[in-house]
Amino acid sequence: MGSPLHTVHGVLSLDVGGLERLVLGLVRHGVQAGHRVSVVCVEAPGQLAAEAAGAAVVSLDKPPGRQQAFVARAAETLSRLRPDVVHTHQIGAAWYLGPAARSLGIPVVHTEHGNHFARLGSRLAALKARLVFRSAARSVDRFCCVSDEIAAAVTRWRTVPRGKVLVVPNGIPLDPGPGLPDPAAVRASLGIPADAPVVGTVGRLVEVKRQDLLIRAVARLRAGFPGVHLVLVGDGPERGRLEAVAREAGLADQTHFLGYHPRPEAVLGIMTAFALTSRSEGFPVSLLEAWRAGVPVASAAVGGIPAVVSDGVSGLLFPPGDDAAAAAALARLLGDPALAGRVGRAGRQTFEANYTLDRMAATYEELYREREAAPRAG
Structure with missing residues (x-):
C-alpha cells in the first residue's frame, strides 16, 4: 500500500x-x-x-x-x-x-x-x-x-x-455487519406467517424497475402458492401507482411496501426468492446483496445481468417485460427447495469469488x- x-x-x-x-x-x-x-x-x-x-x-x-x-x-x-x-x-x-x-x-x-x-x-x-x-x-x-x-x-x-x-x-462488503434482526421477528413484524413463501426485491420505485410486472407475476403465483407474500424494499415516485396495481391484482393484503431501509440485508433474510424485473439495468447492487445473503435469484435478462448470472446455476433468467415468464421462474424456486438451495449457494459463491x-x-x-x-x- x-x-x-x-x-x-x-x-x-x-x-x-x-x-x-x-x-x-x-x-x-x-x-x-x-x-x-x-x-x-x-x-x-x-x-x-x-x-x-x-x-x-x-x-x-x-x-x-x-x-x-x-x-x-x-x-x-x-x-x-x-x-x-x-x-x-x-x-x-x-x-x-x-x-x-x-x-x-x-x-x-x-x-x-x-x-x-x-x-x-x-x-x-x-x-x-x-x-x-x-x-x-x-x-x-x-x-x-x-x-x-x-x-x-x-x-x-x-x-x-x-x-x-x-x-x-x-x-459490496463480504460481511453485511453485525446486528441483523432474527428473520422470524421480521416476518412477525410484517404479519407474514412463518411458513409463507416470500418473494422480494430491493430498488427505487421508478418506472424502469418495473415493479408493476413483479406484482402481476406474484399474483399469478397464487394459483400454486396461495399464501405467497411480496415484499418491496425501496421508495420512489411510482409507489402510489404500484399500490393501485397491487389492489387491482387482489394482492394488497399480501404486498408489503417497506419504503427505504438503511440495511436491506435485514429484509433479505426473510425472502424465499429475490426478483429483478427491470427493463434496463447496469449491474444492480441489489443482485449482489441477494447473492451475499444466499437468496436464490430470478431476474430479467437485461443489461449486464446475463453476463454475470449463469442461468440455471447462480440464478434463473427470464425475458424482460414478461410477467408470465417471471412467474414461471419464481414458481420453480418456490416449488423446488433443493433447486432454490443450489441456486442460492451458487450465487453466494459467485459473489465471494468476484464481487x-x-x-x-x-x-x-x-x-x-x-x-x-x-x-x-x-
Whole structure:
C-alpha cells in the first residue's frame, strides 16, 4: 500500500439508490484504509449523506438542467479540497467536475453505472446524449464501466475510445455487519406467517424497475402458492401507482411496501426468492446483496445481468417485460427447495469469488495511483 491519497467522489447526489450505496461503500473503505475521502454532490447532499462517516460532503446545489456556470463553482470547490484524484460517477457528475478538475491539473477517473443509450426514445435524444458524453469524456483520464454491456454501448456509440475504457464490476462488503434482526421477528413484524413463501426485491420505485410486472407475476403465483407474500424494499415516485396495481391484482393484503431501509440485508433474510424485473439495468447492487445473503435469484435478462448470472446455476433468467415468464421462474424456486438451495449457494459463491468491495476498491486504488503518477494537464 502506498502513501495515503485524497480522493474526491463526485455524484449528482447521495440520494437513495444502488449507485449511491456503492459510492458509500468506496468512501467507507477508503476512510478505513487511512485515506482522506471527500464527496462532492453536484445537485444536493441527499438522504444518504449522513452515512458518509469520516468523509467531508460538499454540495454545489446546482438546480435542475445543465448549468455551465457550475463548472466554475466545481473548480472553486476542488481548489479548496486539493484532492489527488477525482472519481466521478455517472456522466452528469463528470459534466461539471471533469472540466473543473482538468483545469486544475487533477486527474479524473470516471465510472458509468448504467446504459443510458438503452433508454433513449428518439434520434434527437440519442444525438444530444452522444454530444454530452463526448464532451464530458474529454476531461476523463480513465473511463470505467460496471459491465461489459455498458462498455460496449459507450464504444458502439463512439462516445469514448475503446482503449480508454476499463470494466470494473461492482462490489459490496463480504460481511453485511453485525446486528441483523432474527428473520422470524421480521416476518412477525410484517404479519407474514412463518411458513409463507416470500418473494422480494430491493430498488427505487421508478418506472424502469418495473415493479408493476413483479406484482402481476406474484399474483399469478397464487394459483400454486396461495399464501405467497411480496415484499418491496425501496421508495420512489411510482409507489402510489404500484399500490393501485397491487389492489387491482387482489394482492394488497399480501404486498408489503417497506419504503427505504438503511440495511436491506435485514429484509433479505426473510425472502424465499429475490426478483429483478427491470427493463434496463447496469449491474444492480441489489443482485449482489441477494447473492451475499444466499437468496436464490430470478431476474430479467437485461443489461449486464446475463453476463454475470449463469442461468440455471447462480440464478434463473427470464425475458424482460414478461410477467408470465417471471412467474414461471419464481414458481420453480418456490416449488423446488433443493433447486432454490443450489441456486442460492451458487450465487453466494459467485459473489465471494468476484464481487467483493475489497476487490473493487483495490482496482480503483490502482487506477488512482496510476493517474496520480501520470503527467497532468495544465
